[in-house]
Amino acid sequence: MFFALFALTVAAPVWAIRLPFHSWSTHSTVSLSDGSRYVAYHPPPVFEVYDTGLTARLTARGSSHKEAGLAFLRDRLGAETVQFKSSLEGDVTTHIYVTQQIHGVPVHNAVANVALNKAGKITSFSSSFVPSPRSVAPSTPTLTAEDAVRRVEEALNGAVVADHPVDLEYYAQESGDLLLVHGVPLDLTSGQRVLALMNAETGDVVTVINQTLDLTYRAVPLAKNVPVDNFELIVDPEDPLASPNGWTTVNGIDTHSTNGTNVIGHAYLFASKPVNETSPGAYDYPYDFTIDPKTRSDVNAATVNGFYVVNMMHDITYHYGFTENAFNFQGNDPIRLFVTSTAYGTNNANFFPSRDGVSPQLHVLVWTYTTPGHDGALENDIVIHEYTHGLSTRLTGGGVGTCLNAAEAGGLGEGWSDAVADWVSQTSLPIKDYVIGSWAKNITGGFRSQPYSTSFAVNNQTFSRLAGNNTEVHWIGELWAEVLHLQLAALVDKYGFSEDAKTNPNGSGGNVLWLHLLIDALSIQPCSPTFLDARLAWIQADANRYAGANKCLLWNVFASRGIGINANSSHTDNFDIPAECS
Template identity: 45%
Template sequence: MVAFNKFFNTVLLAVLYASSASALTVPIDSKHATHRVREIANGAKIETYHPESTYETFNTGIDHPLRKRGASLKEASESFISSHLKVAPSSVAHQSGFAGQVASHSFAKQVINGIPVANAVANVAFNSDDLVVALGSSFVKPSKVAPNTPSVSLQDAKATAESALDATFLDEVEPTVEYFIKEDKSAVLVHAFQVRNEEKGLWYNAFVDAQTNTLVSVTDYVARATYRVLPIQKETLLEGFEDVADPQDTISSPRGWHSTGTTNTTNTAGNNAISYKSSQSTGTAAETSPGVYSYIQDPAQAPTVTANVKAAVVNNFYLVNSIHDIAYRYGFTEAAFNFQNDNFGKGGRGNDRVTSSIQDRAGTNNADFATPPDGQSGHMRMFIFTVTTPNRDGALENDVPIHEVAHGITNRMTGGGTGACLQTTEGGGMGEGWGDALADWAEKNSSSVPDYVMGQYLLNDPRGIRTRPYSTSKEVNPLTYGSLGQLAEVHDIGEVWANLLHNVYAALVGEHGWSAEARTNPDGTEGNVVFLHLFLDALPLQPCNPTFLTGRDAWLQADVNRYNGTHRCLLWKAFASRGLGVNAANRRDNEDIPSDC
């Protein structure tokens, strides 16, 4: 989700989770890493809880008990988790996994009395030598355990969740019975199922106590041919539309962008995405001539006139597909839980292309992206921005749709395709930061690393929608890891993470140069290529609900996995320059780097 900064208080009222946290004068407590307050129906709030994760990385790797036996990923990961955490083998259950470009990843749940625990998870990564290189875990020793048989019916639990969340039970997703760890470490038995209100943009996995029929917690899935488009390296339509011929990457999209997997289309619908206004069946944009999608956008007219609507639909379709193809090259593939209807037998679950609702009527001055588990479509909603006259379309500022697609990528790759592992305040903030960082990367067109501003076109303001530009200058942007001590809102936290990554990018490009071919060729050694590899590689390495510290450590381990640690000192120096040094902890800055750097 995008949100406005403190310069636009009149607009803030229209934006979910208004950004006002910068006025706090007392440090935020440790709940950043374990809790998040969610606003639900009728102004009510629920504070969700996720057990704190431990995280270890093992550089070039350590052995595991079944290595010499040629065990499967499932067997090896369950055995290692059991032995390393000193828990019974019966308390570990592999849930999903995939073999990535340089590491294999397994994602598991804790099991109690034969029943999986919804919010106690673990992830293990193995390098190409089948050695363990990372382990994240939020397994707990429960203080007490509820009986393993529900006394509340599923029907009654549905009614409770539907009423509390203003959403309707999704029949197509099988409900489950699981344990859920509460803040006092007690394990309560819950009915777990999805509810959704598409009109209001609400989509949750609800956990209802199966003994007391009370809502315990939620997973919120919403993070809030030739085409005439804004090329992906451009930020706003003020830089000019172009006719872009055959932009699809047939390595990433082997049947192109206009195939559903079984049939070819002549509109903005295909295997990776469908973009439309109001209706998927009637609201797409059709060819203007065979193989051509060219609508002339007129910025002097309202965004709702037909030509402007179609131009926005086409631009969104181009962007979602472009990011699909770029991310695919760097590891966000079918097996890694990406968004495609047809996965071509390459792993993962299909039937989940991105659905993009353009000029969605449910809101204004924002955008959001819902990321349910692998096998269910990610859903993007782009809104009209009402700050200017005429109004402006969020789908026509490229950094906004790219930011939203990044939510889908980071939510899918963190935690094994569940869409449930960026749910804490700090983890959610990192999700916002990754969105800005990916837009920042995509819009670079040279080795220059100027200050980067998000959302300036939509507000017709050079300051954009964030509190300050992303910059290597501490005078322009003084945010550091220690700034988290005064921030409580996810977009504010995201600015800190995005600025950190902006500085990492600048260091890599400054040292190793820049490749103009990075969008289609991930094999180079240039800094922008390295950056995006580490960006994607770190996501499945980090634990569920990461923190800045574990996110940093995942980047460092990703560099060992892919580049034998070549960029270790450069990365440490870049992170430390913004307070995330060796001895950083508890949202206090530290600029120390390893002694050998």
């Protein structure tokens, strides 16, 4: 039995998700260029939040928060299946992440975590463990990893991704059976990156999971955006706390190029090499908008700009808790940024997530809606959107990198990416309408169907938007990004706007509070979260950091778009708020 009773000294949770799950929350679909279609199953999580916290049994007098959290998880889930994975000690909460193992083999995306406040009380619990498998395959594979790679490459017409591990793990089917599989990360000739799960006994491809997070658009021209095409010479942008050795230093040595400890910026068209300084300490490459963006001088300038943007985002999010201990991209796993990339076509940008310790890739492509085309690395919000995929995939699940694959979870991921780009674009009161991608697409409406706006006349999306059959992740994500735009506006209306929020996480402005809540909530929520999970994680993040001071404000925003307290997985609009907020 994999779910055990647990010892607590107080009553049941304040909120608990135990409703039927829509298939979007538990499934993802990948269609390959040969017409084949694979559906993957992602076990639904249990997610509970406890407001001011529960007192859990301690393993011994004077136990640490880590020990107390592990004791809670072992009591709740069964000590024989719990394998410690990672921990994250933030400034207001400590997070403990564990994985499920059976016969010493990990179960794919079976992740559980708890958060403890400074008083050592449990404030949230989530688990995507498989509680009672119907059957469990033998733990010894018939096929070796090498056999699996060879067969998968041939079956799917691709090549295994270099420097990415092939994992032996159990995969939970919807039937309740656990299959032993080899997880093979694969680059297909069509340009897709996928994780292929091959049955380690029969050699059959069980399923394929998308590993490409991109900026494919759905555009209706409704508003305008300002193109990011004006260059300035920016002096000493490196943050001394987040990047104490600068951006271009690796193992204590200055590379004098776009090769650094946080990101390596590659000029894809020119042997995928970093771009060198133009003079000591300077990267001064003028950009010519009148020539082909694949010209060497323009590629160099775009690479420097992309390198600057990703490093800036590293430094900003570092201040808000996305540090080395919180699974960021620093040291042995910097982001590999490929600028003016032709590996995946045109009119897009891609992020290929990875687990902590393995470098992800970010490809920025050329947009061909103008002559000459526009290099996506020059529109900062495109790069920020892709970087935020790294933030959300690393923090959700404690560094596993694979917890946003179900359709609804993937939609949330797109929403967070648009929302952070929105946050960066805001410079003062009031919070302005936001459109992403207008310069690349060369239309004022950008990529999305509606601008993000506080006006219901401009953006009228509500929770019932998700009740149809459209499972495209950007379509789903638009609603979440709109809700977060409204949360930002509400917090700024209440607390004002901190102009130094990008460097000072201790400011009093609502924009500071917003980014803290976003990053805190990512660490709290379960693997494969739904909108309801993400909503509760946001509310609990406020309880953890601000003692619930904004509870009613936040609930009112959620309810205004149909994600009220009684909303459920049917995606029917519900506009109810807690009784104490009436």
